Amino acid sequence: MNIKRKELLVTSFALFSLFFGAGNLLLPPLLGYHAGQNWLWVTIGFMITAVLIPIIGILAHAKLQGTMYDFGKKVSPWFSSIYCIIVYVISVAIPSPRTASATHEIAIHPAFGTNPLLTSFIYFSLVLVFVLNRSKILNLIGKFLTPFIVIMLLAVIGIGLSSSAFTTGASTFETPIVSGILEGYQTFDAIGAVVVGAVIIISLNFKNMKVSAFESKRKLIRQSGFIAGAGLFLIYAGLIATGAYYGSEIEVNTDLSTDMQRANLLRGISIAALGTFGNTVLSILISLACFTTAVGIVAGTADYFRGLFKASQTAYVITAIIACLAGIGVGQMNFHDIIVIAYPVLLFIYPITIVLILLNVLSESIATPLVFRVVVIVTFICSIPDVIGFISPSESLKNVTDYMPLAQHSLGWVLPALLAFVITVLVQPKGRTA
Missing domain, CATH: 1.20.1740.10 (Amino acid/polyamine transporter I)
Incomplete structure (x- = not known):
């Protein structure tokens, strides 16, 4: 040591x-x-x-x-x-x-x-x-x-x-x-x-x-x-x-x-x-x-x-x-x-990378594979409007992002990912590791 x-x-x-x-x-x-x-x-x-x-x-x-x-x-x-x-x-x-x-x-x-x-x-x-x-x-x-x-x-x-x-x-x-x-x-x-x-x-x-x-x-x-x-x-x-x-x-x-x-x-x-x-x-x-x-x-x-x-x-x-x-x-x-x-x-790639980094420093009893999957999927889905909005902004997309907190700052994925993490941790079966 x-x-x-x-x-x-x-x-x-x-x-x-x-x-x-x-x-x-x-x-x-x-x-x-x-x-x-x-x-x-x-x-x-x-x-x-x-x-x-x-x-x-x-x-x-x-x-x-x-x-x-x-x-x-x-x-x-x-x-x-x-x-x-x-x-x-x-x-x-x-x-x-x-x-x-x-x-x-x-x-x-x-x-x-x-x-x-x-x-x-x-x-x-x-x-x-x-x-x-x-x-x-x-x-x-x-x-x-x-x-x-x-x-x-x-x-x-x-x-x-x-x-x-x-x-x-x-x-x-x-x-x-x-x-x-x-x-x-x-x-x-x-x-x-x-x-x-x-x-x-x-x-x-x-x-x-x-x-x-x-x-x-x-x-x-x-x-x-x-x-x-x-x-x-x-x-x-x-x-x-x-x-x-x-x-x-x-x-x-x-x-x-x-x-x-x-x-x-x-x-x-x-x-x-x-x-x-x-x-x-x-x-x-x-x-x-x-x-x-x-x-x-x-x-x-x-x-x-x-x-x-x-x-x-x-x-x-x-x-x-x-x-x-x-x-x-x-x-x-x-x-x-x-x-x-x-x-x-x-x-596109930064939100996923950030959640992977944060989940990997947590205890395995909290950050189980189920938590990883749910949070990454939610992050991926909620970061899509940011990417599309930058490449090809449209009025219909704006109508969607208006209902997403922080989306106007290209951070629309943050709160959904946090909610997905909290809810999955609370509802997942005790002792689940896979």
């Missing part, structure tokens, strides 16, 4: 870095900028979906110590298999390529003016090298890359806030907490929890980590999750506050896309805090934050398909290559276009 400080720090740093990608760096400052005087309320909402739920997901992994398949198997084996495939396909098709797109648009193109295809090719070639050196991922990311990222982030936030006049503008959000919750979806952190948590589990199974006992791993993962969560909370809150307090001093071109506004605001904050060196710092930050996340996504996907083919290393390598090729192809797209594509997908 004795956990060395070195193992704890390496795992915590690696977990933080696997979570912290492009959206995690770009989203909070502009969120704070638009929140203005209500930045604290927006922060609370953002923390729910970008920190609290993901860390609960890591605690669920500590309890299960399996793969993502274990998250949904209580619903049914076929559901869990389909869910895993959908999540991994989404991961390699959207958030992973998005990291390459962000790196190109913010760090590479402004400095070198290169073609996005060249950037994506070099980027995912390096990702593949890291992923194929599977046993070294935790050490490489946890020992070297993450500390550098954290130091630079704290420098930007600390210097930015210390030199700020601490004045904010008016909020543009009608419901700041809800706006924060929905913006937290775009970090992909809840999905990231079920993906990278499995990466951490498998990495700990390698001999060089010297952590083999179930209880030792559970303790290590839990402690690492809390430390990584505290780090995410500190960085997110700092970036949102910086955007709120410092944003009024930086010109944000409202004619540009939202994503270019995010980049320009963060660049302005970096330059204001660190001078002309701020551009270089921002480029390095974006590149490293994006890269570590892409490595975690591709490694997690390859791990899953290796498990499907009886621990076949060939399956691992082939999956990693396919995921990187997909990254090269989609990574050439504009960052904003990837965000637009992602939103309806997130409205």
Whole structure:
């Protein structure tokens, strides 16, 4: 049960870095900028979906110590298999390529003016090298890359806030907490929890980590999750506050896309805090934050398909290559276009992921297979109007959602899922486990 400080720090740093990608760096400052005087309320909402739920997901992994398949198997084996495939396909098709797109648009193109295809090719070639050196991922990311990222982030936030006049503008959000919750979806952190948590589990199974006992791993993962969560909370809150307090001093071109506004605001904050060196710092930050996340996504996907083919290393390598090729192809797209594509997908998969995470940390005497099935089915049905409403809004659909509490905020699934959970727990036969 004795956990060395070195193992704890390496795992915590690696977990933080696997979570912290492009959206995690770009989203909070502009969120704070638009929140203005209500930045604290927006922060609370953002923390729910970008920190609290993901860390609960890591605690669920500590309890299960399996793969993502274990998250949904209580619903049914076929559901869990389909869910895993959908999540991994989404991961390699959207958030992973998005990291390459962000790196190109913010760090590479402004400095070198290169073609996005060249950037994506070099980027995912390096990702593949890291992923194929599977046993070294935790050490490489946890020992070297993450500390550098954290130091630079704290420098930007600390210097930015210390030199700020601490004045904010008016909020543009009608419901700041809800706006924060929905913006937290775009970090992909809840999905990231079920993906990278499995990466951490498998990495700990390698001999060089010297952590083999179930209880030792559970303790290590839990402690690492809390430390990584505290780090995410500190960085997110700092970036949102910086955007709120410092944003009024930086010109944000409202004619540009939202994503270019995010980049320009963060660049302005970096330059204001660190001078002309701020551009270089921002480029390095974006590149490293994006890269570590892409490595975690591709490694997690390859791990899953290796498990499907009886621990076949060939399956691992082939999956990693396919995921990187997909990254090269989609990574050439504009960052904003990837965000637009992602939103309806997130409205579909995020609610299911959240309820699976929450149910898996509960006692098995409460969260029985029956509870899993009922809550997941209700969540799925009640999230359909959100997806359809975003893709093709209609008056008839509006008539339906008007009767669904929180539906106007794309959270129409929340109360039905909660009611389904409470009612099923109360009416299910005592001692039922299947």
